[in-house]
Amino acid sequence: MTDAVHDRLSRNLASGALTLALAxxxxxxxxxxxxxxxxDMAVQTKADESPVTLADQKAEALILQLLEGLYPGVQAVAEEQSEAQGKPDAAADWFWLIDPLDGTRGFVKGGEAFTVNIALVHQGAVVAGVVSAPATGLTWRSDAGSCREGKGASRRRFGEAWQPIRVRDRPREGLALLSHSVSDAEAERLAARHGCTRWQGTDSSLKFCLIAEGRFDAYPRSGPISEWDTAAGQAVLEAAGGRVLAENGQPLAYGKPGFVNGPFVAIGG
Structure with a gap:
């Protein structure tokens, strides 16, 4: 990445132009x-037994092409490219994390809860991100500046104006979101551990966005998950006043070996 690209990236992050373009x-x-x-699309199975479709591959190719056109030379860590060519040995100072179709299992079944995730990471911290839900026509983004600064997040319906969103104060009976991959017993245990008396299952990075707009209160995760699954949602949630914490109580960091997260919890107010 040249100095000119670095300067443009930094300026656009500070102004909010970056996430407008990412959206x-x-x-x-x-x-x-x-x-x-x-x-009636063909579905292939990757080495980790997760599904992949032509939709994943075509969407990722487009995202990589457009990002390289805007900010040439910035490292990109994208799900399908990483699966096909191998993950990078190390993360650069600045890099993109991309999941072109998060929630492929639900997508294949005809569900609506699938998303496009694009995030920017700087020195191990996610600083900006966008999540888009094609089936429902909604997009969420972190606003101007690093999402860690909590300057705000926004949501828009495709073609309409951006509206600010914010996490809610924790109610007396919190409501948790859990992955569909966990059992009911595990979901109840995780929800209760984080002060939630009720829980609901949903797919993809939508969980972060629903907390960010004040509809839910926590998303605990006990199993491993790839960094591209969480980075964009974390950016939106942090910008909206929430937090995503690893087991050590620190914000979930990026560029770890294998680009894999351990247990974490995403929480609102």
Whole structure:
């Protein structure tokens, strides 16, 4: 990455122009994905037994092309590229984390809770991110400056104006979001551990966004998950006043060996 690209990246992060551009890219990727949704598409199985479709691959190729056009030379760590070519040995000072179609299992079944995730990481900390949900026509983004500064997050319906969002104060009976991959007993245990008396299952990075807009209170995760699954959602939630904490109580960091997260909890107010 040249000094000129670095300066433009920093300026656009500070002004909010970065995530405005990322939102457009994520929504364009969504338009690539939608024709494959609820269609008779072929599904392949990757080495980790997770599914992948042509929608994942085409959306990722578009995202990588557009990001390279805007900010040439910035390292990109993207799910399908990493699966096909291997993950980088180390993370650069600045790098993108990309999941072109988060929630592929639900997508294949015809569900609506799948997302496009694009995040920017600087020195191990996620600083900006966008999550777009093509099926429902909604996009969330961190606003101007690093999301760690908590300057605000926004949501828009495709083609409409951005509206500010904020986490809610924790109610007396908190409501948790859990992955569909956990058992009911494990979900109840995790929810109760984080002060929630009720829980609901959903797919993808939508969990972070629903907490960010004040509809839920916590998303605990006990099992491993890839960094590209969480980075964009973490950016939105932190910008909206929430937190995503690793087991050591520190904000979830990025560029770890294998680009894999351990247990964490995402929480609102």
């Amino acid at each position: 457009d890219i994520a929504e364009e990727a969504g338009r690539v994905i939608l024709p494959f949704w609820r269609s």
